[in-house]
Amino acid sequence: MADPxxxxxxxxxxxxxxxxxxxxxISFRVEPGEFVGIVGSTGSGKSTLLYLxxxxxxxxxxxxxxxxxxxxxxxxxxxxxxxxxxxxxxxxQDPEAQLFNLLVRDELAWGLExxxxxRAQIASxxxxxxxxxxxxxxxxxxxxxxxxxxxxxxxxxxxxxIAPEVYLFxxxxxxxxxxxxxxxxxxxxxxxxxxxxxxxxxxxxxxxLVEHADRLILLDGGRIVLDAGPREFCLRxxxxxxxxxxxxxxxxxxxxxxxxGVKLAVPPITLEEMTAALRGLLDPGRGETTxx
Amino acid sequence: xxxxxxFSAGDSFLHRLDPRTKLVFVVCFLISxxxxxxxxxxxxxxxxxxxxxxxxxxxxxxxxxxxxxPLMTAIVLIHLLTDGPPYFDARLLGVIPISTPGWDAGxxxxxxxxxxxxxxxxFSMTTDPFDWGMAMYQSGLNYKVxxxxxxxxxxxxxxxxxxxxxxxxxSARGYRAIGSRNPYVFLRGVAISIMPLGLxxxxxxxxxxxxxxxxxxxxxxxxxxxxxxxxDIRMRPRDYAVVAVSLLGLVAAVGxxxxxxxxxxxxxxWLVFLSILLVLFSAIAWRISRTIKG
Amino acid sequence: xxxxxxxxLAVLAEGLEFEYPAPRRILALKGVALRVxxxxxxxxxxxxxxGKTSLARCISGYLRPTRGTLRVADTExxxxxxxxxxxRVGYVFQNPDHQLFRERVWDDVAFGLQNLGASPDQIQESxxxxxxxxxxxxxxELHPFQLSRGDRQxxxxxxxxxxxxxxxxxDEPTTGQDMARSREIMDLLARLNHDQGMTILTITHVMELxxxxxxxxxxxxxxxxxxxxxxxxVFSRVEELRISAISPPPVARLGLILGxxxxxxxxxxxxxxxxxxxxx
Numbered sequence: 105m106a107d108p109x110x111x112x113x114x115x116x117x118x119x120x121x122x123x124x125x126x127x128x129x130i131s132f133r134v135e136p137g138e139f140v141g142i143v144g145s146t147g148s149g150k151s152t153l154l155y156l157x158x159x160x161x162x163x164x165x166x167x168x169x170x171x172x173x174x175x176x177x178x179x180x181x182x183x184x185x186x187x188x189x190x191x192x193x194x195x196x197q198d199p200e201a202q203l204f205n206l207l208v209r210d211e212l213a214w215g216l217e218x219x220x221x222x223r224a225q226i227a228s229x230x231x232x233x234x235x236x237x238x239x240x241x242x243x244x245x246x247x248x249x250x251x252x253x254x255x256x257x258x259x260x261x262x263x264x265x266i267a268p269e270v271y272l273f274x275x276x277x278x279x280x281x282x283x284x285x286x287x288x289x290x291x292x293x294x295x296x297x298x299x300x301x302x303x304x305x306x307x308x309x310x311x312x313l314v315e316h317a318d319r320l321i322l323l324d325g326g327r328i329v330l331d332a333g334p335r336e337f338c339l340r341x342x343x344x345x346x347x348x349x350x351x352x353x354x355x356x357x358x359x360x361x362x363x364x365g366v367k368l369a370v371p372p373i374t375l376e377e378m379t380a381a382l383r384g385l386l387d388p389g390r391g392e393t394t395x396x
Numbered sequence: 397x398x399x400x401x402x403f404s405a406g407d408s409f410l411h412r413l414d415p416r417t418k419l420v421f422v423v424c425f426l427i428s429x430x431x432x433x434x435x436x437x438x439x440x441x442x443x444x445x446x447x448x449x450x451x452x453x454x455x456x457x458x459x460x461x462x463x464x465x466p467l468m469t470a471i472v473l474i475h476l477l478t479d480g481p482p483y484f485d486a487r488l489l490g491v492i493p494i495s496t497p498g499w500d501a502g503x504x505x506x507x508x509x510x511x512x513x514x515x516x517x518x519f520s521m522t523t524d525p526f527d528w529g530m531a532m533y534q535s536g537l538n539y540k541v542x543x544x545x546x547x548x549x550x551x552x553x554x555x556x557x558x559x560x561x562x563x564x565x566x567s568a569r570g571y572r573a574i575g576s577r578n579p580y581v582f583l584r585g586v587a588i589s590i591m592p593l594g595l596x597x598x599x600x601x602x603x604x605x606x607x608x609x610x611x612x613x614x615x616x617x618x619x620x621x622x623x624x625x626x627x628d629i630r631m632r633p634r635d636y637a638v639v640a641v642s643l644l645g646l647v648a649a650v651g652x653x654x655x656x657x658x659x660x661x662x663x664x665x666w667l668v669f670l671s672i673l674l675v676l677f678s679a680i681a682w683r684i685s686r687t688i689k690g
Numbered sequence: 691x692x693x694x695x696x697x698x699l700a701v702l703a704e705g706l707e708f709e710y711p712a713p714r715r716i717l718a719l720k721g722v723a724l725r726v727x728x729x730x731x732x733x734x735x736x737x738x739x740x741g742k743t744s745l746a747r748c749i750s751g752y753l754r755p756t757r758g759t760l761r762v763a764d765t766e767x768x769x770x771x772x773x774x775x776x777x778r779v780g781y782v783f784q785n786p787d788h789q790l791f792r793e794r795v796w797d798d799v800a801f802g803l804q805n806l807g808a809s810p811d812q813i814q815e816s817x818x819x820x821x822x823x824x825x826x827x828x829x830x831e832l833h834p835f836q837l838s839r840g841d842r843q844x845x846x847x848x849x850x851x852x853x854x855x856x857x858x859x860x861d862e863p864t865t866g867q868d869m870a871r872s873r874e875i876m877d878l879l880a881r882l883n884h885d886q887g888m889t890i891l892t893i894t895h896v897m898e899l900x901x902x903x904x905x906x907x908x909x910x911x912x913x914x915x916x917x918x919x920x921x922x923x924v925f926s927r928v929e930e931l932r933i934s935a936i937s938p939p940p941v942a943r944l945g946l947i948l949g950x951x952x953x954x955x956x957x958x959x960x961x962x963x964x965x966x967x968x969x970x
Contacts (some may be wrong), residue, residue, distance in 0.1 A: 146840065146868050164609055186615045194610055197866070201603035206403065206526050206550050213626040218612035220621040227626075246405060248553050251738070262611065278866050281738050282895050283935065308868040311940075348870050353898065353940040353957055360961040366968065375940050379947050386948065386967060558788060564752050565789040568781045568850065570773040570805035588791050595835055596787040 107177055108133040109270055109302045110157055115171035117152055117161060126152045128326045130171075134270070137299030141313030142306045144323030145348035150306045153323065154274050156180075157304060159188035175270075190219075193263035197275040199255035203247040208239075208258050211247060215266045233265045237291050253284025257291050264295075271295060273305040277312070285312075292316070311352050314338065314373055322347055338373045354378045402553060404521055409634075410450035415519075415528040416535065416680070417635040422515045423677045424642040428649035429515075430670070433656060435507030442514045450522050457517055464513055468506035475502030525549035531629050535683035539616070539623060558596055562589045697764055700857050700889040701726040701749055705758035708744050718744035720913035721758065726906070728856070731883045731890045733900040733921075736910030737935050742893055745910065746859050749891065750781040763856050773806050780855035784862040786842035790834040795826060795845060798834060802853045820852040824878070840871045847875070851882065857889040858882065864896050872896065876903045898939045901925070901955035909934050926953045 111133045118125040127149045134140050144150045155161045156173055163185035173180045180188060196202055205211040212233055216226045234240045239257060242250070250258065256276055263271065273292070277285035289312050295301055296316055307313055313320055313334070320337040322330035324347035330340055338344075338355035350356065357378065358371040366385070372378035405411075410418070429438045446452050454461065477488070479498030488494055529546035533539050566585060616623045696702055701724055708719040718741050726732055736742040747753040748760060751767035760766070763778040770778070783789055792798040799820060803813045821827040824844045834842060843863065851858065860879060864872040876899055882888045894900060900907055900921055907924040909917040911934035917927055925931070925938035928946060937943070941960040945953045950967065954960035 145870055146838075158610070160606065160610075164606060184618060185609065186612060186618050189610045189612065196603055196607055198600065198603050200554065201600050202607045204547050204550060204604065204608060206524055206546070207405070210526060210627065215611035217624045217626050218615045220616065220624050223624060223626055226624060244405070246403075248550065259607075266611070275866075282937065283737060350869060353960075354944070356957045357941060357944075357960050357964075360957065361964060364961065364965055366965070375943060378944055382944075382948060382964065561783060561785070561788045564747075564781075565783050566791065567752065567772045568750070568776065568783075568789075569791070569802040570776040570853065571801075572772045572805075591793075592788050592790050595790060596785070598835075599787060 108174075109136050109138075109176060110134040110304070111172075111174040111177075112156075113172050113174075115156065115169065115173055117149075117156060118168045120166060120168070126167075126326050127156070130326075130328055132321065132328060132331060134302050134304060136269075136302055138319065139296050139303045139305070139317045141310075141317035141320040142304065142323060143308070143310055143313065143320060143347075143349050148323040148347065149326040150323055151274055152326075154194070154272050154304065154306050157270075158192050158194040158272050159183065159185050160194070163188070189268070190266060191268050192270045192272060193266060193268035194272045194274065195256070195260050195263055195276050197278055199252045199259065199279060202259035202262070203250075203255055206246055207243075208245050208247060208250075209234075209243040211258060212243075212262050212265045215262055219266075229265050229267070233261050236264065237261050237294065251284060252280045253287040256280065256284065256288045260288070260291055260295075268301075270302045270304070273303070273307075275306055275308065278308060289316075310338070310349070314352055314355075322349065324348075335371065335373055339371055402520070403524055403549070404452065404456065405524075406451060406522070408449060408451040408522070410446070410518070410522040412634075413522075413638060414629060414631050414635045415523045415531045416683075417631065417638050418519050418523060419680055420639050421642040422519055423673065423680070424646040425515050426512055427670070427673065428646055429508050429511045430666070431649045431653035433504075433653070435504045435511075438511035439507055439514060442511055442518060446514070446518050446521070450518065452521055457514075457521065460513070460517055461510075464510050468510060471506045471509065472499070472502035475499070475505065527627060527629055530625050530627060532683070534625060534629060537683075555593065555597065559589065559593060562592050565592070696761060698728055699725055699761070700728045700730065700763060701891075702761045703759060706745075706748065706755050706760050707757035708748055708753055709756045718913055719748065719755075722913075722915050724908065724915055724918070726889065726891070726908075728889055729883070729887045730906050731880065731904055732892070732906040732908060733904035734891060734893045734908045734910060735895060735897075735900065735934075735936055736916075740910040740934065741913040742910040743861070744913075746781070746861060746891065746893055749857075750779045750859050751775045752781075776802060776806060776850075776853045776855060778856055780850035780853060780858045782847050782850050782858070782860045782863070784865055786839070786846040789846045789849065790842065793833050794830070795832055795834060795837070796821070796830040798845060799849050799852050802849055806853060816852050820848045824848045840867060840874070843867070843871075843875060844878070847878065851888075854886075855888070857891065860890070860892045862893055862895070864894055864899065872899060879903070897925075897937060897942075901939050901942065909936060921955050922953050925955055 112130050115130045116125045117127040142150050159180045161167045162169055175192060203211050205214055212230050213226050216229060234243055237257060239261060277288050296303055317334060320334055321328055322343060330337060330343050338351035341359050344351055352373055354375055355373040358368055362368055368381055372381045443454055475498040476494050479495035479501055482496050483493040484496055525546035529542035533542040566589060703722050703724040706719055706722040710716045710718060722745060734742045748755055749762050754768040767775055767779055790798055792801055799817045800813050803816060821830055826844060826848060834845060863875045879890050880903055883890045904921055907921050908915055909924060916934050917924055917930045925942040941957055942953060942955045950963040954963045
């Protein structure tokens with residue numbers, strides 16, 4: 105079994121100014137190629153966890169850490185942020201805050217320029233990133249003229265150019281309209297294909313995570329209270345309610361239908377699953393229908 | 397109110413010149429403007445240059461020119477009223493004498509100002525601020541300083557947009573800042589708007605600083621590596637040609653000015669101003685010479 | 691909705707056009723027809739570029755229509771001075787940071803009333819009432835910068851409703867917030883609508899909240915009102931929604947696929963509809 109890409113073992117984090125720890129006793133692992141979603145209400149510690157994985161804590165934001173945060177087996181405390189950021193990329197929430205160059209292609213090259221890569225290598229990484237995300241037509245655009253979705257995609261591409269193994273996302277679609285959000289999700293999906301990279305994504309809405317994540321983690325008051333596959337996650341109404349998180353509408357509907365006595369063997373959590381399941385139940389040709 | 401016109405991406409002759417070349421040209425142009433006695437020539441010359449060589453029509457920056465007009469008018473007026481005899485026959489409001497040399501002097505200064513302003517925006521409209529920053533970096537300027545200047549240019553349009561929203565929000569609170577003729581109200585409106593603008597900028601700057609750090613802004617310093625400059629900035633034959641033409645033009649302007657007897661009897665203030673310009677010019681020339689060698 | 695004589699309409703628009711001035715010259719509104727009764731809770735939805743923001747700006751009086759009729763609270767609201775406008779139409783912008791003008795929460799809420807020329811006693815009373823109502827009273831001495839995002843959002847709303855506008859326009863109150871906070875804001879708007887009869891117009895793209903809170907939905911597309919009506923009706927108009935790239939909430943889509951009638955737009959409705967179907 106391959107080593108986990110990220111491993112946390114009983115980690116707690118407390119900011120200097122906070123009276124109590126923001127994260128408590130966190131233990132979890134991310135395997136190579138896994139897509140993990142992190143969900144929780146405001147103040148549950150989601151962003152802190154992400155910053156921990158990115159090495160932002162302790163290197164950029166000061167905080168007390170107890171326990172080990174291991175990236176490819178090495179403690180983040182022992183590595184510099186410069187080194188960590190080569191292997192772990194982070195895409196933030198605000199599309200306006202991640203693009204500082206005038207032209208898109210300059211933005212994509214910028215991270216590589218800073219690292220002193222030879223120009224030929226920069227050129228080839230630039231070309232491969234542009235084609236990977238199919239944003240060649242954006243390369244000569246001015247960054248402040250782009251739409252929100254385009255900006256986030258360029259931010260992601262700029263991180264991709266550095267070729268990290270792990271991608272972290274901090275509410276990447278929360279500031280975007282539905283079309284922009286869909287574009288960004290499509291870009292992330294391309295990353296997740298072939299399980300070439302580990303992806304950890306923090307989001308408020310569970311809907312997109314449910315479709316793409318291998319696992320979902322629920323944070324409540326700084327603790328991990330649930331770590332499960334999408335279906336199991338969505339059906340734990342008790343934990344979700346306590347944490348102030350709602351599952352997908354379909355999952356909510358499944359739970360209510362099951363409570364009312366409807367026999368749903370595999371409770372649907374997406375629209376496709378629900379449609380298929382209900383069609384099966386409602387189709388006259390299938391014989392008996394069951395109801396409460 | 398746009399004081400510095402934004403870069404408009406394009407592929408003209410001017411766009412493709414090295415920023416340092418354009419700087420040399422602007423400086424030579426400015427000095428020439430102050431030497432030549434026919435003030436209206438130079439603004440037309442620079443507008444033509446921008447139009448033909450930069451493919452930017454005056455309509456794209458006519459707002460800037462509009463902004464210049466009241467300033468120019470004010471200058472002419474001041475000279476008309478404060479310069480000495482001889483006077484025109486007509487009098488302002490029937491009483492106030494209007495100076496004849498004041499008319500010439502006023503126009504001279506006004507048009508020179510216009511030429512200067514338009515030359516500056518020629519630079520900013522056709523030069524990617526990052527090309528400019530990186531050219532200066534290659535010429536020896538500290539990377540972070542060079543980057544910060546360009547970075548400010550990149551965020552300027554965003555601040556402008558936010559300011560519009562803020563002014564509307566101010567209006568939503570019943571405060572009549574926009575369109576108010578009361579200077580106190582207007583200025584207070586500006587002062588009040590600074591807080592939300594500043595807050596927004598401050599909040600965003602924290603994220604920006606983090607994002608920059610994560611993409612290696614301090615990498616070179618931390619690890620001891622040297623940054624690569626990916627963009628292709630160097631002085632090409634056409635750059636040298638333009639520099640040569642600019643310097644020749646300056647010499648010609650000096651010559652012409654002396655021949656016409658128009659070499660200005662420069663008042664002390666202008667002398668100081670020109671010396672500063674000269675020092676700047678030398679410093680830039682020195683930097684450029686370092687690049688050419690290196 | 692019963693009568694719709696102009697005096698009973700919060701918003702009346704006919705052939706409303708708006709063109710941004712040179713150099714942009716974009717025709718953002720191409721002939722909008724709209725009647726919003728007083729006391730309505732309406733959602734304005736549409737893609738970026740559909741004209742929804744321009745419509746909201748016209749209704750709030752910032753933009754002057756270039757053609758057509760627009761009467762808001764039975765006046766041509768763009769003619770009014772800001773102080774007069776504020777008591778008719780309030781506008782809460784998307785980003786709370788753009789709307790915080792004073793260094794103390796209390797002062798920020800009082801600011802609008804001061805501009806309206808209210809007496810110190812009136813200000814004292816109104817500000818306290820609004821701050822308590824929005825649960826910001828304990829934070830009244832803080833600098834707005836110190837507040838959380840959710841609190842800043844509430845502060846921005848407080849600062850506008852303290853002026854008691856008849857109509858309140860709220861621009862994307864949900865961006866950058868989790869669903870729980872978004873629901874709190876919507877609950878607040880619903881209470882204002884119910885208790886004070888304030889007409890609410892909210893621009894949003896979260897269809898689940900539209901289904902739960904709005905009684906009227908206005909779908910914008912390409913500078914026109916493509917469709918308007920109660921949420922249930924709007925979500926069943928598949929073709930128009932496809933054109934305007936609006937996606938109904940998942941339960942509504944389910945209802946459309948299964949042909950459930952009446953179309954469920956919330957989870958409880960979907961549950962009931964499906965149970966009814968199954969027991970047939």
